[in-house]
Structures are given as structure tokens and as C-alpha cells.
Amino acid sequence: MTRPAPATDPDSDGLSLHRIGVRFGGLVALDDVSLRVPPGRTVGVIGPNGAGKTTLFNVVCGFVTPTTGTITLDGRALRPRPHRLARLGIARTLQGVGLFGGLTVLENVMVGAEHAGRRPESAWEALERCGVTPQAHALPGGLPYAVRKRVALARALVAQPRLLLLDEPAGGLGADEIAELGELITGLPCAVLLVEHHMDLVMAVCDEILVLDFGKPVAHGTPAEIRTDQAVVDAYLGAAA
Ligand SMILES: Nc1ncnc2c1ncn2[C@@H]1O[C@H](COP(=O)(O)OP(=O)(O)O)[C@@H](O)[C@H]1O
Ligand SMILES: [Mg+2]
Incomplete structure (x- = not known):
């Protein structure tokens, strides 16, 4: 080698x-x-x-x-x-969305933060960057597809x-x-x-x-x-x- x-x-x-x-x-x-x-x-x-x-x-x-x-x-x-x-x-999103249906938008992104050893505030930063702060406390199932995709992106970005x-x-x-x-x-x-x-x-x-x-x-x-x-x-x- x-x-x-x-x-x-x-x-x-x-x-x-x-x-x-x-x-x-x-x-x-x-x-x-x-x-x-x-x-x-x-x-x-x-x-x-x-x-x-x-x-x-x-x-x-x-x-x-x-x-x-x-x-x-x-x-x-x-x-x-x-x-x-x-x-x-390295962070990734996959084809489709793949969010946890029983967790809110914020909780979904917090899962990503925890996994990456980031502080909870970083979840808010990621939501903000992806323009989904207003949906923070909603369940993903009721949100338009484009919004869910942004949440999935926020979950990847939370790892910085x-x-x-x-x-x-x-x-x-x-x-x-x-x-x-x-x-x-x-x-x-x-x-x-x-x-x-x-x-x-x-x-x-x-x-x-x-x-x-x-x-x-x-x-x-x-x-x-x-x-x-x-x-x-x-x-x-x-x-x-
Ligand atoms: N796990 C797999 N087993 C067998 N063939 C596969 C597998 N994954 C992809 N392929 C084949 O490899 C080729 C490339 O697929 P893929 O990478 O999914 O293309 P793209 O994402 O550009 O549409 C295709 O012919 C697909 O059928
Ligand atoms: Mg493909």
C-alpha cells in the first residue's frame, strides 16, 4: 500500500x-x-x-x-x-424522507443532534436554516411532502x-x-x-x-x-x- x-x-x-x-x-x-x-x-x-x-x-x-x-x-x-x-x-439524506411518524419535527431533528453529539440548540439552528421552524411542534405525517423533505435535511444538517x-x-x-x-x-x-x-x-x-x-x-x-x-x-x- x-x-x-x-x-x-x-x-x-x-x-x-x-x-x-x-x-x-x-x-x-x-x-x-x-x-x-x-x-x-x-x-x-x-x-x-x-x-x-x-x-x-x-x-x-x-x-x-x-x-x-x-x-x-x-x-x-x-x-x-x-x-x-x-x-x-459525513451526513446524508436518502431518497424519500424516512422521518419518525410518532415524533414531532423538532424531536426528529433532536434525534439527529443527539446521535451526532450536538447540543439541542443546534436542532433549532438546523430547523431555521431549512425554513421549518414554524412546523417544529407538528407531526411530520400531516405536513406537505416538500416540508418533510426539508425536515429530513435539517436532521442531516444538525450534525454540522x-x-x-x-x-x-x-x-x-x-x-x-x-x-x-x-x-x-x-x-x-x-x-x-x-x-x-x-x-x-x-x-x-x-x-x-x-x-x-x-x-x-x-x-x-x-x-x-x-x-x-x-x-x-x-x-x-x-x-x-
Ligand atoms: N443491490 C442491487 N442488486 C442488483 N442490482 C442492482 C442493485 N442496486 C442497483 N442495481 C442495478 O445497478 C444499476 C444502477 O442502479 P442505480 O445505482 O440505482 O441507478 P440510478 O440511481 O442512477 O437510477 C441498475 O441496473 C440497477 O438495477
Ligand atoms: Mg437512484
């Missing part, structure tokens, strides 16, 4: 995926995917359904062990485990992560709600890995985008570069138009 680079090397800061491959039996879900999420940056992964976005997300969360490739955090080798993410300063992982946060939201979500994400102090089918959101908030198609990287660049990339237009934008 090569020695990990010192954490002060700016090229190794943050999360790096190096030549990740994932097979499910005979199916190649990810093939030679490399990606870096530097501190404070927002990096998007897009691609059509089945492209391997959630698989990539699950690799970072530790739900899926890659068949090949390596992951580093600040230059140090990382084998992610779901229950250890918080300790590493340095890296936030989002899988399809725009799923099920209307255009205005997606625009609001975009503003919220843009204002976050942490790094973000955004796995998303919804092109407008990714284009609006990401510093850098990786495009997957059938598990393979087909393009990597700034939103402006991605928008005009012929392979992307053919594989993804063309199909969506």
Missing part, C-alpha cells in the same frame, strides 16, 4: 473516489469512476435512471462495498460504514457535517420547491455530494458535475462545460429533450 498523502496536500483534501467499480453478479453498475469532492464544494452526479447514481451514493455511505477501486478522506484510506459516517463528519450526501433531494418536488432547495444547498457551509436526476437543480448549484451513463463516466466538468458536451447531449440531455 502506498503511504497516504499528508492531509495538508490540497489535492487530497476532501473525499476522493479512485477508479471505483461495482458489480452486482453479472451487472456492472459502476465502471472505473473517479471523483473528488473538495472541502466546501458542491459536486453533482447526474445520469439517466439506472446510470449508477444511487450505487455511487451507497458506496460513499458504506451500504455497497466496491468491487474495485479506493476511497480516501483527506488523503487517508477510507472504508465507509453507515454507522460511522457521523464520526467522520463537513460533507453532506444527498440522493435525489428534488424527487417529488415542484419547480418552485426545487428552486428553493437550490438556494438552501447553495448557502450550505459544508461540501455537498449531490446525486440527482433533476438537471436544473444540478446545473444551478454544482461547482462540478460528473455524468454517468450505464455506470460509466461520460463527462466531467463545470455546469457550462457539461451543458455543451456532445456526449452528454447525446446520452442524457438529448433523451430528455
Whole structure:
């Protein structure tokens, strides 16, 4: 094994995926995917359904062990485990919502605070940031879907992560709600890995985008570069138009 680079090397800061491959039996879900999420940056992964976005997300969360490739955090080798993410300063939301129906909004977010060893006041901060303070004492079941998604985001943010992982946060939201979500994400102090089918959101908030198609990287660049990339237009934008 090569020695990990010192954490002060700016090229190794943050999360790096190096030549990740994932097979499910005979199916190649990810093939030679490399990606870096530097501190404070927002990096998007897009691609059509089945492209391997959630698989990539699950690799970072530790739900899926890659068949090949390596992951580093600040230059140090990382084998992610779901229950250890918080300790590493990594928080996530999943596709859908997943709140506790019997707990209020505030209590749901407090669960996240407790889990991350944060003080209860941090729950209020997270609610405020996500614009759901007025709903603090409501049960999530009676709230609109978009509000519940914001509560789930607050529960992730309460840990004050340095890296936030989002899988399809725009799923099920209307255009205005997606625009609001975009503003919220843009204002976050942490790094973000955004796995998303919804092109407008990714284009609006990401510093850098990786495009997957059938598990393979087909393009990597700034939103402006991605928008005009012929392979992307053919594989993804063309199909969506
Ligand atoms: N646990 C699994 N077992 C077998 N195949 C899987 C599993 N998870 C995902 N796949 C397959 O891997 C491919 C990529 O899926 P996924 O990562 O969910 O794509 P996306 O999130 O981009 O829609 C798909 O063909 C999917 O059917
Ligand atoms: Mg998915």
C-alpha cells in the first residue's frame, strides 16, 4: 500500500473516489469512476435512471462495498460504514424522507443532534436554516411532502457535517420547491455530494458535475462545460429533450 498523502496536500483534501467499480453478479453498475469532492464544494452526479447514481451514493455511505477501486478522506484510506459516517463528519439524506411518524419535527431533528453529539440548540439552528421552524411542534405525517423533505435535511444538517450526501433531494418536488432547495444547498457551509436526476437543480448549484451513463463516466466538468458536451447531449440531455 502506498503511504497516504499528508492531509495538508490540497489535492487530497476532501473525499476522493479512485477508479471505483461495482458489480452486482453479472451487472456492472459502476465502471472505473473517479471523483473528488473538495472541502466546501458542491459536486453533482447526474445520469439517466439506472446510470449508477444511487450505487455511487451507497458506496460513499458504506451500504455497497466496491468491487474495485479506493476511497480516501483527506488523503487517508477510507472504508465507509453507515454507522460511522457521523464520526467522520459525513451526513446524508436518502431518497424519500424516512422521518419518525410518532415524533414531532423538532424531536426528529433532536434525534439527529443527539446521535451526532450536538447540543439541542443546534436542532433549532438546523430547523431555521431549512425554513421549518414554524412546523417544529407538528407531526411530520400531516405536513406537505416538500416540508418533510426539508425536515429530513435539517436532521442531516444538525450534525454540522463537513460533507453532506444527498440522493435525489428534488424527487417529488415542484419547480418552485426545487428552486428553493437550490438556494438552501447553495448557502450550505459544508461540501455537498449531490446525486440527482433533476438537471436544473444540478446545473444551478454544482461547482462540478460528473455524468454517468450505464455506470460509466461520460463527462466531467463545470455546469457550462457539461451543458455543451456532445456526449452528454447525446446520452442524457438529448433523451430528455
Ligand atoms: N443491490 C442491487 N442488486 C442488483 N442490482 C442492482 C442493485 N442496486 C442497483 N442495481 C442495478 O445497478 C444499476 C444502477 O442502479 P442505480 O445505482 O440505482 O441507478 P440510478 O440511481 O442512477 O437510477 C441498475 O441496473 C440497477 O438495477
Ligand atoms: Mg437512484
